[in-house]
Every structure is written in C-alpha cells, then in structure tokens.
Amino acid sequence: MTLRGRFITFEGIDGAGKSTHIEAVAEVLRAQGTPVLLTREPGGTPLAEKLRELFLHEPMDALTEALLVFAARLDHLHTRIAPALAAGTTVLCDRFTDATFAYQGAGRGFDLAVLATLEQWVQQGIQPDLTLWFDVPPAVAAQRRTAAREPDRMEREAEAFFERVRSGYAARCAAAPGRIVRIDADAELSVVRAAVLEALDRISGRAEPGDA
Numbered sequence: 234m235t236l237r238g239r240f241i242t243f244e245g246i247d248g249a250g251k252s253t254h255i256e257a258v259a260e261v262l263r264a265q266g267t268p269v270l271l272t273r274e275p276g277g278t279p280l281a282e283k284l285r286e287l288f289l290h291e292p293m294d295a296l297t298e299a300l301l302v303f304a305a306r307l308d309h310l311h312t313r314i315a316p317a318l319a320a321g322t323t324v325l326c327d328r329f330t331d332a333t334f335a336y337q338g339a340g341r342g343f344d345l346a347v348l349a350t351l352e353q354w355v356q357q358g359i360q361p362d363l364t365l366w367f368d369v370p371p372a373v374a375a376q377r378r379t380a381a382r383e384p385d386r387m388e389r390e391a392e393a394f395f396e397r398v399r400s401g402y403a404a405r406c407a408a409a410p411g412r413i414v415r416i417d418a419d420a421e422l423s424v425v426r427a428a429v430l431e432a433l434d435r436i437s438g439r440a441e442p443g444d445a
C-alpha cells in the first residue's frame with residue numbers, strides 16, 4: 234500500500250469507531266515511511282479548535298452550526314490540509330464535509346442546497362480522495378459511547394437524530410460511490426480493521442506518477 238499526498242476522511246455517527254481506526258491507519262502508514270498528518274473537524278488549527286469548543290458546547294441553530302463548521306473548515310483547509318497535500322503528506326481527517334451534510338443537513342433538516350453552496354465556496358474543488366464511512370446502528374454506537382465517556386452536545390441527541398444522520402451518510406455514499414466506501418462497523422474490531430485496510434488498498438492502486 235503506497236499512499237502519498239492523499240486526502241482520506243473518516244466518517245460516521247458518534248461512537249462508530251472513527252478515532253479508533255484513524256489512529257491505527259496512521260500507525261500503519263507511518264511504519265511504511267509515509268508522512269501523515271492526523272487531524273480532525275471541526276478543528277485542526279488553533280482558530281478551528283476554538284470554534285469546535287463553541288460548536289460542541291453552546292446551544293445554537295442549524296444555520297449557525299453550518300456557518301461555524303465551514304468557517305473552521307476554511308481555516309483548516311488553507312493553513313493545514315492543502316499545504317500538507319501539496320508537500321506529499323497523506324492527510325487523515327476525522328470527519329469532514331460529509332459530516333456537515335449528515336448532521337446539519339439530514340440530522341437538523343438544514344437546506345442541503347445551501348450546504349452544497351458553502352461546500353463549493355469553501356473547498357474550491359478540493360475533495361477527499363477516499364472517505365471511509367463507519368456504518369453502525371445508533372443503538373450500538375450509543376452503547377459504545379456510554380462505556381467510553383461523558384456525552385457532548387451532539388451526543389446527547391436522541392436515537393432518532395442519529396438515525397437521520399445515518400441516512401444522511403447513506404445518501405452521500407449513494408451520490409459519491411467512487412469516493413465513499415461503507416465499512417460495516419458493527420463487527421469485531423479486527424474485522425473492521427481488515428475492511429479498512431482493504432478499502433485503503435483500493436486507492437493505493439491509483440498511484441500518481443512518481444509515487445514510490
């Protein structure tokens with residue numbers, strides 16, 4: 234598996250296993266000598282991490298959520314992600330724009346056309362090369378979260394909210410099947426990990442000229 238300058242995002246509802254697997258992938262790539270930037274959204278820069286704190290803990294409406302998260306994304310893209318990709322670093326990002334469509338769009342019911350406009354405006358054509366969608370029933374994710382930590386503002390939402398978010402991810406996956414790979418995350422860690430590595434192999438075949 235050779236990945237250089239690739240942009241890979243990790244998606245799914247809270248408790249699906251994103252953070253667990255992003256760390257494992259970073260380890261695998263680093264062991265192969267691939268330079269890796271491991272980052273997350275909202276966040277990834279000093280400004281965006283401040284916006285993340287507001288986003289996770291202050292009550293706000295869906296439009297404010299969407300604008301905050303895209304403001305954070307613009308800073309993150311300009312100051313960290315794009316320079317890393319240009320330098321040949323593989324960027325692993327824990328959540329990205331699919332999460333905005335799933336949470337603020339499908340979850341909160343915010344206008345998808347407005348989100349698509351913000352996406353174009355902020356990303357200027359930059360899209361992940363590969364997105365791993367960790368799909369798990371909300372009840373399973375809730376059990377994992379309860380075992381792991383105290384809930385934040387999103388995590389206190391009801392199961393019905395996470396069902397809508399899950400269907401939002403399914404819609405994004407259906408609309409971009411070449412980019413988004415659904416990983417069945419309702420399985421033993423080792424089984425999920427094998428599926429993740431297999432998905433990564435899919436893009437390692439698409440090496441750029443000059444890639445080792």
Ligand SMILES: Nc1ncnc2c1ncn2[C@@H]1O[C@H](COP(=O)(O)OP(=O)(O)OP(=O)(O)O)[C@@H](O)[C@H]1O
Pocket residue numbers: 245246247248249250251252253254377378380381418419420421422425
């Ligand atoms: N396949 C699995 N089987 C059992 N437990 C798992 C599995 N994957 C992850 N977990 C556990 O579930 C908990 C949540 O996983 P993790 O933090 O990776 O989820 P996440 O998708 O990053 O959640 P969040 O969006 O809230 O950050 C952790 O305690 C993790 O060890």
Ligand SMILES: [Mg+2]
Pocket residue numbers: 251252253327
């Ligand atoms: Mg996480």
